Amino acid sequence: xxxxxxxxxxxxxxxxxxxxxxxxxxxxxxxxxxxxxxxxxxxxxxxxxxxxxxxxxxxxxxxxxxxxxxxxxxxxxxxxxxxxxxxxxxxxxxxxxxxxxxxxxxxxxxxxxxxxxxxxxxxxxxxxxxxxxxxxxxxxxxxxxxxxxxxxxxxxxxxxxxxxxxxxxxxxxxxxxxxxxxxxxxxxxxxxxxxxxxxxxxxxxxxxxxxxxxxxxxxxxxxxxxxxxxxxxxxxxxxxxxxxxxxxxxxxxxxxxxxxxxxxxxxxxxxxxxxxxxxxxxxxxxxxxxxxxxxxxxxxxxxxxxxxxxxxxxxxxxxxxxxxxxxxxxxxxxxxxxxxxxxxxxxxxxxxxxxxxxxxxxxxxxxxxxxxxxxxxxxxxxxxxxxxxxxxxxxxxxxxxxxxxxxxxxxxxxxxxxxxxxxxxxxxxxxxxxxxxxxxxxxxxxxxx
Amino acid sequence: xxxxxxxxxxxxxxxxxxxxxxxxxxxxxxxxxxxxxxxxxxxxxxxxxxxxxxxxxxxxxxxxxxxxxxxxxxxxxxxxxxxxxxxxxxxxxxxxxxxxxxxxxxxxxxxxxxxxxxxxxxxxxxxxxxxxxxxxxxxxxxxxxxxxxxxxxxxxxxxxxxxxxxxxxxxxxxxxxxxxxxxxxxxxxxxxxxxxxxxxxxxxxxxxxxxxxxxxxxxxxxxxxxxxxxxxxxxxxxxxxxxxxxxxxxxxxxxxxxxxxxxxxxxxxxxxxxxxxxxxxxxxxxxxxxxxxxxxxxxxxxxxxxxxxxxxxxxxxxxxxxxxxxxxxxxxxxxxxxxxxxxxxxxxxxxxxxxxxxxxxxxxxxxxxxxxxxxxxxxxxxxxxxxxxxxxxxxxxxxxxxxxxxxxxxxxxxxxxxxxxxxxxxxxxxxxxxxxxxxxxxxxxxxxx
Numbered sequence: 001x002x003x004x005x006x007x008x009x010x011x012x013x014x015x016x017x018x019x020x021x022x023x024x025x026x027x028x029x030x031x032x033x034x035x036x037x038x039x040x041x042x043x044x045x046x047x048x049x050x051x052x053x054x055x056x057x058x059x060x061x062x063x064x065x066x067x068x069x070x071x072x073x074x075x076x077x078x079x080x081x082x083x084x085x086x087x088x089x090x091x092x093x094x095x096x097x098x099x100x101x102x103x104x105x106x107x108x109x110x111x112x113x114x115x116x117x118x119x120x121x122x123x124x125x126x127x128x129x130x131x132x133x134x135x136x137x138x139x140x141x142x143x144x145x146x147x148x149x150x151x152x153x154x155x156x157x158x159x160x161x162x163x164x165x166x167x168x169x170x171x172x173x174x175x176x177x178x179x180x181x182x183x184x185x186x187x188x189x190x191x192x193x194x195x196x197x198x199x200x201x202x203x204x205x206x207x208x209x210x211x212x213x214x215x216x217x218x219x220x221x222x223x224x225x226x227x228x229x230x231x232x233x234x235x236x237x238x239x240x241x242x243x244x245x246x247x248x249x250x251x252x253x254x255x256x257x258x259x260x261x262x263x264x265x266x267x268x269x270x271x272x273x274x275x276x277x278x279x280x281x282x283x284x285x286x287x288x289x290x291x292x293x294x295x296x297x298x299x300x301x302x303x304x305x306x307x308x309x310x311x312x313x314x315x316x317x318x319x320x321x322x323x324x325x326x327x328x329x330x331x332x333x334x335x336x337x338x339x340x341x342x343x344x345x346x347x348x349x350x351x352x353x354x355x356x357x358x359x360x361x362x363x364x365x366x367x368x369x370x371x372x373x374x375x376x377x378x379x380x381x382x383x384x385x386x387x388x389x390x391x392x393x394x395x396x397x398x399x400x401x402x403x404x405x406x407x408x409x410x411x412x413x414x415x416x417x418x419x420x421x422x423x424x425x426x427x428x429x430x431x432x433x434x435x436x437x438x439x440x441x442x443x444x445x446x447x448x449x
Numbered sequence: 450x451x452x453x454x455x456x457x458x459x460x461x462x463x464x465x466x467x468x469x470x471x472x473x474x475x476x477x478x479x480x481x482x483x484x485x486x487x488x489x490x491x492x493x494x495x496x497x498x499x500x501x502x503x504x505x506x507x508x509x510x511x512x513x514x515x516x517x518x519x520x521x522x523x524x525x526x527x528x529x530x531x532x533x534x535x536x537x538x539x540x541x542x543x544x545x546x547x548x549x550x551x552x553x554x555x556x557x558x559x560x561x562x563x564x565x566x567x568x569x570x571x572x573x574x575x576x577x578x579x580x581x582x583x584x585x586x587x588x589x590x591x592x593x594x595x596x597x598x599x600x601x602x603x604x605x606x607x608x609x610x611x612x613x614x615x616x617x618x619x620x621x622x623x624x625x626x627x628x629x630x631x632x633x634x635x636x637x638x639x640x641x642x643x644x645x646x647x648x649x650x651x652x653x654x655x656x657x658x659x660x661x662x663x664x665x666x667x668x669x670x671x672x673x674x675x676x677x678x679x680x681x682x683x684x685x686x687x688x689x690x691x692x693x694x695x696x697x698x699x700x701x702x703x704x705x706x707x708x709x710x711x712x713x714x715x716x717x718x719x720x721x722x723x724x725x726x727x728x729x730x731x732x733x734x735x736x737x738x739x740x741x742x743x744x745x746x747x748x749x750x751x752x753x754x755x756x757x758x759x760x761x762x763x764x765x766x767x768x769x770x771x772x773x774x775x776x777x778x779x780x781x782x783x784x785x786x787x788x789x790x791x792x793x794x795x796x797x798x799x800x801x802x803x804x805x806x807x808x809x810x811x812x813x814x815x816x817x818x819x820x821x822x823x824x825x826x827x828x829x830x831x832x833x834x835x836x837x838x839x840x841x842x843x844x845x846x847x848x849x850x851x852x853x854x855x856x857x858x859x860x861x862x863x864x865x866x867x868x869x870x871x872x873x874x875x876x877x878x879x880x881x882x883x884x885x886x887x888x889x890x891x892x893x894x895x896x897x898x
Binding site for chain 1: 450451452453454455456457461463486488505506507528529530531533558559560561562563565566584585586587589590595598599601602605606609613615616618619620621622623624625626627637638639640641642644646648655658659661662663664665670671673675677685686688695696701704705706707708709712737738739740741742780781787830831832833848851852854855856857858859860861862870888889890891893896897898
């Protein structure tokens with residue numbers, strides 16, 4: 001009988017381990033024999049010697065092939081061939097990691113069938129967004145393209161790690177349901193065993209229900225919005241970073257928590273994603289102090305300062321958001337700004353109205369570089385207040401009983417927020433289109449790959 | 450201008466911090482004044498004094514209310530009332546955490562509208578599964594019920610933390626697509642802006658596409674299966690823990706990685722989820738060495754040993770799985786067992802056939818306590834081999850071009866697996882129905898809450 005006992009050591013060695021082995025200056029292990037694997041990312045034929053650049057999960061690895069040193073013909077080493085190689089370590093200041101491998105043996109593990117439809121070995125892909133998305137599994141092999149999604153991983157890690165430490169519990173709530181949390185026209189509808197069903201626009205109802213259980217909960221999961229417009233900042237499916245917390249003194253607690261998340265994430269990225277930040281040439285935003293401004297005041301300020309007339313007093317147009325972002329930068333050298341007290345008319349029924357002025361809510365948006373990346377706020381926790389608000393809006397409570405019962409049987413004061421992961425990544429990396437920071441975007445015209 | 454600068458210290462204090470403050474014996478802080486919040490979980494009126502048990506996110510907290518000490522009438526403190534309380538710390542060996550709070554002040558933050566439809570303050574809920582699920586936001590407030598989902602959190606954390614350290618990158622792939630990875634009848638269908646679409650049965654195609662990018666990837670996300678049967682181990686929506694890794698020497702690498710994940714998760718649970726394990730009275734399974742047996746041999750062994758005739762040579766019936774689990778326990782004192790070399794006919798087209806015998810695949814299932822919790826294996830990485838297998842099965846390649854192109858442009862040998870989170874949780878906790886370990890289950894008859 002054979003037994004599995006855990007992960008065994010591999011003969012092949014990774015870049016991180018190689019770098020460590022080299023230590024200070026590397027003189028101690030110069031000449032050491034090593035075995036590595038990787039994908040041929042680029043080959044540069046210099047005549048007597050050739051550089052074979054391997055793409056590995058941690059980065060690029062420079063190998064040197066001297067003519068006649070191995071049996072392999074250079075022309076067999078086409079780009080995207082998977083190989084296992086043996087050779088000798090040599091410090092080399094000009095190589096990507098400060099060392100290279102002088103090849104002695106190469107074995108082909110698998111070879112491509114056709115040459116790439118677009119060149120990926122340059123620093124930056126010189127192609128249209130459409131071509132990138134059409135050839136997604138290839139374009140992502142570009143070092144810069146894939147680095148974006150490593151950063152995206154860091155953001156989600158930062159979110160989870162921070163919230164775990166703050167006493168939050170991770171939850172998994174259903175994406176198929178009988179009705180949407182926000183209602184309205186942007187619901188994807190489907191048939192669920194001959195019953196009408198919808199895809200979740202947000203985990204709103206469920207995370208509120210779970211506040212009564214765990215007090216503080218979060219979820220990182222897909223949400224679905226059947227928005228019928230193609231813009232550079234909307235997706236029809238995206239990853240939502242959601243949290244909800246009980247026993248708040250006010251909605252400022254939610255904004256504080258988000259500020260803490262941003263601070264910790266930036267610090268995690270600096271610490272563990274430095275290589276990707278370098279590849280992407282990103283300057284991380286400032287998160288030490290994030291200004292807070294009321295909705296009406298923000299509107300007035302940018303109207304005065306930038307001479308833009310207020311056309312719609314109940315909502316912010318994208319241009320106004322951009323100007324508020326500019327105001328934050330100019331006045332406070334701030335990359336982020338919280339906008340509070342959004343008009344009640346523009347917020348969902350569960351938003352808590354301000355007791356001092358019922359026309360506005362105890363809610364906020366967070367703008368990053370002049371674009372909304374978060375909506376959050378305090379929710380109604382009182383059963384009667386909730387029922388009255390639903391009635392006032394002319395909504396039906398049909399199908400909402402499981403949600404409403406949560407409040408009937410007692411709920412602490414609470415609130416929370418939702419952050420669009422792809423949009424936050426987009427703004428962090430200074431991209432102009434949210435599809436640039438989405439692995440496989442879904443929009444009005446794109447259902448594949 | 451106001452600024453957010455991060456999470457500020459709260460006046461109220463949590464159980465963990467209280468326990469720490471008490472230190473060894475607690476004599477040093479006996480008599481210290483503290484402020485706490487929580488939900489009234491139970492009230493026990495003993496005459497002159499009453500015990501008010503607060504439910505907090507970390508557990509239960511015993512408070513003592515002496516008559517006349519506060520303004521509050523005991524009858525105002527109904528179960529599920531959210532309160533803020535002040536009092537004096539007192540060591541008390543018989544209290545849940547070794548201490549209690551002698552109340553001096555209680556403030557009601559929010560009160561329930563109606564008494565609970567089921568009693569939740571006992572150790573165990575005495576109610577049917579149906580009643581539990583119908584009143585989900587209430588039943589989960591039971592300490593034992595919610596502990597299950599804390600353990601589930603630990604499993605997902607263990608999965609991610611282990612894979613991060615093993616060089617995996619987390620990905621987020623779309624759940625709406627043009628076609629399913631496995632095909633077949635169990636696809637949920639929907640309309641996507643007048644185009645036919647399906648919900649993802651698994652992230653299979655996408656995670657394979659990402660192996661060419663990051664070499665090692667994982668995802669923890671919902672998957673959707675329109676299975677038309679209600680069983681105690683199937684859900685129509687569940688959380689799948691998926692990984693896929695390149696440069697494998699064989700499918701044993703995948704089984705090693707899974708063993709490593711299980712070992713680390715068990716250790717994480719022991720370390721950080723001890724309170725919940727105690728509440729649930731769970732003995733964690735053994736993961737030091739997991740036996741490996743071939744499919745045909747397993748079938749033969751249990752037929753011989755337990756006198757069960759082999760009826761279907763191509764698949765394992767649930768009763769056979771249970772017997773194999775019994776065999777593993779009796780022969781090797783093992784809670785888990787890997788079954789390898791499943792018949793090709795029962796595996797998807799992308800499974801790698803055994804070069805020594807094309808009727809079986811280089812694949813495996815992992816059984817836990819006699820039930821399948823994982824399917825995995827090596828995948829075909831050669832473009833021509835993949836096309837031939839698709840052709841041989843009489844499948845169409847229409848709509849599969851983005852997937853097939855991945856192989857055309859080169860892919861390393863690779864493999865991976867998928868683990869059903871709710872089912873793994875169920876087996877770990879010794880539950881008999883997967884709905885017991887699903888927050889809001891979706892099945893043939895349940896679309897709400």
